[in-house]
Amino acid sequence: MKLSPLSLPALLTRVVLLGIFDVVAIWMAVTFTQRISPLLGILIAVFAIIVNLVFLRDDLFAWRWIIPAMAGMVLLVIYPIGYSLIVAFSNYGDDHILTKEQSVAQITQNRADSFYEPQDSVTYFTYVYLRSGVTQATQEDFRFYLVDPNGKSFVSWVGLENPLTEDDPQFQYGERDANGVPASINEWKLVPPQGFGQTLQGLNLSAPPYQIRLTQLQLLQRRFVSKQLAPRFAYSAENDTITDIQTGEEYRNEKGYFVFGDGDTQKRLSPGFAALIGMDKIVRVITDERIRDPFFRVFIWTIVFATGTVFTTFALGLIFALVLNAKFLPGKVIFRTLLIIPYAVPFWLSVTSWRGLLSVNGPLNDLMVQLLGRPVNPFADPTSAKVMVLLVNLYLGFPYMMLLSLGALQSIPSDMYEASMIDGANDRQQFQFITLPLLLLAIGPLLIASFAFNFNNFVLIELLNNGGPPIASDTVAGHTDILLSYTYRLAFGGGRGADYGFAAAIGIFIFLIVGTITFFNFRFTRQLEEVSKNV
Amino acid sequence: MKKFFRFSLLLAIVAMLAGTVAPAFAQDPTATPFEPVPSEEGVLTIWINLERVAVIEEIGKEFEAKYGVPVRIQTMGFGDVRNNFNIAAPAGEGPDIIIGAHDWIGQLYSNGLLAPIELSDELKAKFDPVSLDGFTYEGKLVGLPYQTEAVAVYYNKDLMPDGVPATWAETVDLAKKLVADGKAEAGLGLNPDYYHNHALFTGFGGGVFGRDEVGAYDPKNVLLDSEGSIAAAAELDRLVKEGVLKDGLGYDQLRDLFKSGKLAMWITGPWALLDIRTTDIKFGVAPIPMMAQTPKPFVGVQGFMVNALSKNLLLAQAFLTEFIATDENMVKIIKAQPGIPAYTPIIDEVADADIQGFAASVANGEPMPAIPEMSAVWNSVGSAITLIIQQKEAPDKVMTDAAKAIRDEIAKSN
Structure with missing residues (x-):
């Protein structure tokens, strides 16, 4: 070009x-x-x-x-x-939220049992001194004034081999308060301790054979409490193992945990971490009979629900569109506006309103009591629950189909109708051979989209009746659960909380199913297009 | 061109599909409009649900005035605090402190996101033991409780001038009589979920998990098909057969019935209190009547938890133990919204008759298990109770099935 x-x-x-x-x-x-x-x-x-x-x-x-x-x-x-x-292919989910680095840091540094307090450990009240004029403080900019339980005092800082006694000649102290705490040590000034959380976090003052670590902040006394502690675990990057220093047990990295031993006596260090663990989750979807058994019934209902919704919403939408398209109808604009309302109201608002309207002491049931003498609970019976779900979705979905059909009807050339009238076709024949095929040609792909959308219409099911009523107490599936809401219950109501790896594994299966159905649907519309060429 | 059109259409549909599937699995915090305010050195960040925001803000201002550390509050929906924290904290975008329920700790501590809190023995003695028990996980205290709650019986004083009878059997008889006499539309309201029914289960000698030697819940010891649990399920079945309990009455329906004076007794927690007080109904609150054993309702504990990955770890802990756990601030917190204080020295100052009624129920109760395995329980036992209420299956069968499914689920996910 x-x-x-x-x-x-x-x-x-x-x-x-x-x-x-x-x-x-x-x-x-x-x-x-x-x-x-x-x-x-x-x-x-x-x-x-x-x-x-x-x-x-x-x-x-x-x-x-x-x-x-x-x-x-x-x-x-x-x-x-x-x-x-x-x-x-991972174990990502509760218990396996952190990265391996974070998990190792937690185990070796941050947990209550990362360190142990030796028998002869000493506790110090610890005052913090910051070098004058420093704005962006690092751990090296601090001096620490340590007071042991006998009232003996030391000065220490990061990198110093052993705390120095107070009377070391290199120190000159400022004025002392009632407790004998000096206001300064050389050019380091006493500061309130609360502002240096992260900077002092993990502070490690050497005091062989132990480490002095900050364990508590005392706001009122403006000081920390620190203790001589010994690390409990050592991580070896080379072997990817964590060793318990006290017992010598070596924990190996296995499927998102550091573990020691095998079988029932296996010990593992918490927290675990996210890791790729292979086919475990996918195998579980296929082999676990508690998942497989309800799967088919849920699948069938999902198909019924999605096709049923497409069919009913399209049929009702088309009927309204035909009526609104009729030339003789007065007040068209008002009707059209009124009919679009269900589509304009936010989805979740409509669904929760229906939930309230249909409940046992809701207004619709007051009517039922008048008519039948007893309330009807559409949430309790499997069949009525399914009908209810379809009807509510019909209410929500028909305006969209009506809008589509209205548009498509306008685009059918009127000379076709004139030609057919000359040929002697009646209204039914006109509809069957002209309107419907041309309409389907235009909105067929959108019907498929609607199918795919409703196949995964999690929000409706979850908001309206949570997939109930229950099928049995040994499965999480309810009678109106669709595949996606069933997946949600499986993955987030498991034995250890949320399991995203498992959810993703089921998600892949659902993707394959919807993908296949969509593929065949497109084949079908293509055939329709070929038919239309002959019209 | 046609081919391209078809391709882009397919693309649009696949994208839409992915768009509908993806949110269910969405993991990154940016996928939601939520923008976390993360922990920052020298500033205390607190995530809180929409309750009690004003009082925590006020306390935060006082803290800043006293210690020069600003306290920043971010509010979100109740469940959102937990979910957002679970996602944001590992990414380093969590706050220093969250306020939430004790049953979160199993998940959050196992995930490595909570730091232990140390209380002096003197301070410990000031807290209701059940509240500390609730916030203890694997032997460590990982939250500072401020409030407890448990279900009790709300009763309509006009319908029941003598109050709630001492025993369960008498209570059920009274419920039936009130309906038979046409005084009430329903005698007794009980939500069809395990949370509200735990008192009944323990009253008949059942329960959900046994306890191990140190008193922690043992996920390997499922009690839901024990003799006592099956007896409790049979009692539910009897109550339905005799017309005391009816299907289709969930929390909203029972609340409306009670507020309109048509329900004589309703077993639920203090969260309904403010709502009922908006009506003219004269009501009282009483502990759950005696069954074969003392019924132990689940106790929920609300408290403060510290992010293990916080940038102000020691400061956050000190804020809780030195500043929050004081008579003055605990009174403020509870007065902001009526509740049962976990910090006992202030009980007479903050508790009215209704709160005392709930406190009596809490005293009988046991903490709701915080172990993550509990997530396998709600659905199955909820279904079991619903199936009994709907009279779809025999009570012993639903309990045996549920217990078996829960054992399976727990074994598989460990």
Whole structure:
């Protein structure tokens, strides 16, 4: 393609817009790399470079419109799928939230049992002195005045081999308060201790064979309490093991825990960490009979629910559309506005309203009591619960279908109807052979989208009746649970809390199922299109 | 072109699909509009649910005035504090302190996110032992309690001038009589979930988990199909058959019935108190009547927890033990919203008759298990109770099934 050379304003506009884009892209790439995922940051950076190339070189013009679509697909589709896949091969979930580094730091440094207090340990009241004039303090800028239980005092700092006694000639003290605590040591001034949390965290004053560590902050007395402690665990990066120094037990890294021993007597160090553990979660989805057995019944109901919803909403939407499309109907605008209301009201608001309306002492049941003499509880009986779910979803979904159909009806050329009338077709035949096929051609793909959406309509089920009523007390599945809400119950109501790895593993199976169904649906619409060519 | 159109359509649909699936699994904190205020050196950051925000802010201001450390409060929904903390803390974006319920500690401590809190023996003696028991995990205290709660019986004084009878059997008879005489639409309200029913289960000698030698809940010892638990399930079944308990009455329905004077007795917790007080109903609060054994309702404990990855670890601990755990501030916290204080020296100053009624129930109770295994319990036993209420299956069968499923689930996830 031969391009005309750009005018100056056009070139300027392009450069400015590209500059703005680059600023945003760099900002995103940096934040994502730092805070979320380096991989995602790199992807964004690569995409930004390609965009710059494409928009600056005229010979790549054809790619201009494809690149954004490609980038969207990678960021919104491929990346989440890849991420889910990785999570499915991991143990990520409760007990395995931290990274390995954080877990090791917790075990060896931060937990109550990371250190032990030896028999001959000494406790000190510890006062903090900061070198005058320091603004960004590091641990090296501090001196510590330690008072032991006998009232004997020491001075120490980071890197000093052993605390020095108070009377060491190198120290000159400032004025002392009632407890004998000096206001300064040489050029170090006494400071309130509460402002240096992170700086002093993990402070380690050498006092062989132990370490003096801060264990408590006493706000009123403006001091810390510190103790001579000995580390309990040692991490070896080389062997990737943690050794219990007291017992000599060596804990090895196994599936997100440091463990010692085997079988029932196995001991493990808490907290665990997130790690790739292979096929465990995926195997569990397939082999666990408590998951497999309800799976099929949930699957069947999911299909019934999704197809039922598409069919009923489309049918009702189409009927209203045909009525509204009729030329003789007065007050069309009012009807159309009224009918769109369910679509305009926020989804969760409608669903929770229905939940209240249909409950046993809700207003609809007052009516039922008048009519039948007894209340009806649509939440208790499996069949009525299913009907209720479908009806509520019909209420929520038909306006959308009506809007689509209205649009599509306008686009059917009226000469087709005229031609068919000349051929002697009646209304039913017109609808069957002209309206419906042409309508389906236009909105068929949207029906598939609606199917896929309802297949995963977790919010409706969860808000309306939590998937109830229960099938049995030995499964988490309820009669109206769809695959996604069932997955949610499995993954988040497990024996140890939330299990994201497991959720991702089931998510992959659901993805495969929906993917397959969608594929066949598209085959079907293509056939429809071929039919329409012959109309 | 057609091919490209079809491709982009497919893309749109797949993206939509991914968009619907992804939020359920979404893990990164940026996927939600929530922007955490993280821990920062020299500033105490507290995450709190929407209750009691004003009083904590006030206490924070006093702390700043006294010690020069600003206290920053971020509010969010109750469950959100836990979920956001569980995600944000490992990423280094957690606060220094969170305020929440003791049953979070199993999950959060196992995840390595909570730091232990040390109390002097003198201070320990000032707290209700059940509240410290609740916040103790693997032998360590990991929260500073301020309030306890447990279910008790709200009763309508117009319908029951003599109060709640001493025994369960008499209470059930009275409930039936009030309905038979046409005075009440329903005699006794009990939510169909295990939380509200635990008192009944323990009253008949059952329960959920046994205790080990040091008194901690033992997830390997599931009691839900024990003789006592099955007897309790049979009692529920009897109550349904005799028309005392009805299907379809959840928390909202029972509350509406009680507020309109149509329900004589309602077993639930102090969270309903303010709402009921908005009506003219004359009511009282009494502990749950005596069954075969003393019924022990689940005690929930509210408290402060310290982020193990906090940048002000020792300061946060000192804030709690030196500043919050004082008569003055504990009174402020409880007065901001009526509740049962976990800090006992102030009880006479803050408790009215209703609160005393709940306090009596707490005194009988036991802490709700905080072990993570509890998450396997709610669903299955909730289903079991619902199936009994709906008269779909026999009480002994649902309990045996539920216990078996819970044992399986616990064995698999360990």
